[in-house]
Amino acid sequence: MPLYMDVHSLGDAVSLDDVAKAHAADLALQDQHGVQYLRYWVDEAGGKIFCLVDAPDPEAANTVHREAHGLVADEIHLVREGA
Template sequence: MAEFMDVHRGMKGITDDQLMEAHRADLAIEGEEGVHFKHAWADPESGTVYCLSEGPSADAVQRVHQRAGHPADEIHAVPVAV
């Protein structure tokens, strides 16, 4: 499976609890698209959230985020990692 890093903007002031709630919303439906969300990070000051996932395609990742109520602004394939 491919890895993806996605970026969400406009989440200024996001709290730990809000990030966890959004991540749990993704986890609850990820299997329906064959996606697995591995980790999420947030910068409350800039309002940027990053999510690392595995899945069949960027479109599958976006469908999960859209259904969970927080579509990604950008999704990048991560073909090389160490």
């Protein structure tokens, strides 16, 4: 499956604890859409969240976010992992 990096630009500071809760909600729903959220990174002060996701397409990845907590990505990039 393709690998995507999505970017959430919240505009306000965000806590790692809040993002962890949203990620747990994603994990609870991901199988229903053939998606696997792998990792995430948080810029707490900058209000940015970056999610690495294995998904059939960008819309499937965003559907999980939408259904889990409503925080859809502002950008989704097709990526390839390097060594």
